[in-house]
Amino acid sequence: MVNLTWLQTYVTLVETGHFTQTANKLAMTQPGVSQHVRKLEQHYKQPLLNRIGKGFELTQAGHRVYQQAQRTLGELAGLEQQLSTDDPFNGPVRIASPGSLGLELYPLLLNLQSKHPKLSIEYSFAPNTGVERDLVARKLDLGLVTRLGERPDLAYQPFGEEALCLVTPATVPEPTWDSLMTLGYIDHPDGPHQANLLLGANYPEYQQLSQFIKRGFCNHISLILEPVAQGLGFAVLPKFAVSSFAKQEAIRVHGLPNPIAEPIYLAQRRHQALPTRLQSIISEIASALGQIEASSN
Missing domain, CATH: 3.40.190.10 (Periplasmic binding protein-like II)
Structure with missing residues (x-):
């Protein structure tokens, strides 16, 4: 039977990709990490890692051992949780x-x-x-x-599912193509993907987000609509982010012919x-x- 401690060390090494980080995470020495890997290789009678300088890549056997080790450790952890408190x-x-x-x-x-x-x-x-x-x-x-x-x-x-929304300043009565081009776009990390989905389904003129002038970018979900509320551009966001925005009176959410979620x-x-x-x-x-x-x- 393979030693579970060796498996835990090996899984941690694969997931961190670094011997030193693995040693720190498991409160071990780096030679100790290497020893556990060697023990596993001896147990399975084949190499699990190809060493490349200070790094490594998994062999085919290494991938299989990693996948099985994940399943085994996960099942044992789940069982322990269930037995301790269900x-x-x-x-x-x-x-x-x-x-x-x-x-x-x-x-x-x-x-x-x-x-x-x-x-x-x-x-x-x-x-x-x-x-x-x-x-x-x-x-x-x-x-x-x-x-x-x-x-x-x-x-x-x-x-x-979660609906995607086209949001403009409250002063925009209808989101025509020309009005969106004039407004410009407020970007965010998921913006290109979500804009492609919603705008592509509703505007024949739409080809890519770069057609619009980029008026700004924000990566804080609660503040992405702040520049929209101040009239600086439009945005495409999921419904929950829109409904949680504090200044609802300053924005307008537009229904479009082809809803996308x-x-x-x-x-x-x-x-x-x-x-x-x-x-x-x-x-x-x-x-x-x-x-x-x-x-x-």
Whole structure:
């Protein structure tokens, strides 16, 4: 039987990509990390890493061992959690999503925690790639993303959708092509993707975002509409980010002939055993998203 400590060291090494960082993270020495890798190679009777200078790449066998080690350690961690506490409203819940979703869901989960104080909600705001990365690194229990990823070590489940909105200053009565060209565009990290989806489906003139004058950029989800409210440009944002903006009287959300919504996916580690409290959180979020969609129709 392979030593689980060797497997944990190996998984951490692969995920950090650095021997020194692995040693620091696991409170080991760097030679100790190398020794665990050698032990695994001796156990499986083949090399797992190709050393390249101070770095390395995985061999084919190394990839297979890493994938199996992830599953094994994840299942054991899940079992340990379930055995230690299987209360549906007791224990930590680490979850992350892109910012707009977080603005809607984090207050709902805090309300749930206020009813069940033994819950500990740890909510992170991150782009899709960051959510996936932290899930793989076991820094999260659950993630919500707005595109179907391609990580083989993660499982994705359709979970809902969030409408995209065209937002202008309140002084703009109709979002004609000419008025948008005159206004210019307020950019944000997901802006190009979301603008391509919504504008491409509704304006025959639209080819790419660079057709508009870029009036500014903001990466803080709660402040992206601030320059729009001040008349400096238009933006394309998900509905939850728009509805949470404080200065609703200063902006106008326009209905378009072809509504577009971004899908929402629940992401988790493949073969991850979910304790009851995580299943409860999933049910709560699904219910909340379902009620929001129903009220929007």
